[in-house]
Amino acid sequence: xxxxxxxxxxxxxxxxxxxxxxxxxxxxxxxxxxxxxxxxxxxxxxxxxxxxxxxxxxxxxxxxxxxxxxxxxxxxxxxxxxxxxxxxxxxxxxxxxxxxxxxxxxxxxxxxxxxxxxxxxxxxxxxxxxxxxxxxxxxxxxxxxxxxxxxxxxxxxxxxxxxxxxxxxxxxxxxxxxxxxxxxxxxxxxxxxxxxxxxxxxxxxxxxxxxxxxxxxxxxxxxxx
Numbered sequence: 233x234x235x236x237x238x239x240x241x242x243x244x245x246x247x248x249x250x251x252x253x254x255x256x257x258x259x260x261x262x263x264x265x266x267x268x269x270x271x272x273x274x275x276x277x278x279x280x281x282x283x284x285x286x287x288x289x290x291x292x293x294x295x296x297x298x299x300x301x302x303x304x305x306x307x308x309x310x311x312x313x314x315x316x317x318x319x320x321x322x323x324x325x326x327x328x329x330x331x332x333x334x335x336x337x338x339x340x341x342x343x344x345x346x347x348x349x350x351x352x353x354x355x356x357x358x359x360x361x362x363x364x365x366x367x368x369x370x371x372x373x374x375x376x377x378x379x380x381x382x383x384x385x386x387x388x389x390x391x392x393x394x395x396x397x398x399x400x401x402x403x404x405x406x407x408x409x410x411x412x413x414x415x416x417x418x419x420x421x422x423x424x425x426x427x428x429x430x431x432x433x434x435x436x437x438x439x440x441x442x443x444x445x446x447x448x449x450x451x452x453x454x455x456x457x
Contacts (some may be wrong), residue, residue, distance in 0.1 A: 246302055251295035258290020258319055259283065265323035269332060277327060286323045289445075293319055296452040306351035311451065313342060314401060318444050321394065325440035331390025336397065343400035354403040354451070361400075367407045368399025391440050398447050406450040414439065414446030 265286075266277040293315050301308040317339055321331050346352030347361055355364050372392035379387040399407040418439060425431045 244299075247295045247299045250298040251291045254294025254319070255287050255291035257294065257316065258287035258323075261290060261320045261323040262286040262327075264320065265327040269324075269328065269330065271328070282323070282326045286319065286326065289322055289448075290319045293448050293452065296448075300452055301353060304353070306349075307353040310342065310346045310351050310401075311353065314339065314397075315448070315452070318448060321390075322441055322444045325390070325438055325444070329388070329436075329438045329440070331388065331394055331440050333390070333393065336390055336393040339394070339397035340400060343397050346401060352401060354401065354406060360403060363404040364400050364402075364407075367404035368396045371395055371399060371407060371411070388438065388440060391443055394440070394443065394447075402447070402451050406447075406454070409450040409454055410443065410446040412446070413449050414442040414444075417445055418442040 262279070262283045265282075271277075297311055297315050298308065301311050317335050321335055324330050324332060324335075343352070343355075347355050350356070355361055372395045375387055375395070376392055395407065395411075398410055402410070418437070421442070422431070422437055425435075425437075431437065
């Protein structure tokens with residue numbers, strides 16, 4: 233029996249362990265976001281519904297990462313690092329409507345390094361990279377241009393930078409799936425909040441958390457032919 237066989241047979245247990253670790257990281261991410269980047273008034277947000285949401289997202293994401301990529305150590309490392317960053321970004325955008333450059337820009341480097349070392353699970357050939365690079369440039373640029381008529385803040389710069397890494401790491405198809413699923417989720421959530429009168433049609437709702445949720449679904453759950 234090989235080491236790989238033993239590892240594969242233990243995946244359900246490892247996924248459970250990962251879920252526990254993810255719950256911990258989700259909670260820590262929420263507490264980081266409550267403090268960093270520093271709030272203008274110097275306040276530290278108390279635990280609330282965002283704490284629960286980020287904690288659950290961390291647990292589910294870590295478990296799904298191990299369940300899908302646990303059989304390949306290199307892919308597990310790349311996607312694991314990416315998911316760790318996405319959970320933290322999820323927390324900061326929920327708290328401050330901010331996706332910090334110090335997290336989003338290194339993810340672009342991670343995506344390029346994954347291709348260069350052959351450790352990425354989605355982009356393998358030069359042709360894949362060409363399509364991924366085109367999507368990573370054209371999609372954010374297109375969204376930026378479409379948002380201009382709606383004024384500053386219609387789409388966050390952090391969202392656009394995150395899209396670059398999603399395209400390069402996950403490929404053109406997964407970038408599309410992440411965008412569409414994120415938009416659909418946003419539509420459903422906003423509709424529920426409007427109907428329940430928690431927000432109005434004029435309220436600003438950040439797209440970043442929905443984009444991150446769509447990305448996690450595309451790379452961890454969606455099975456492509």
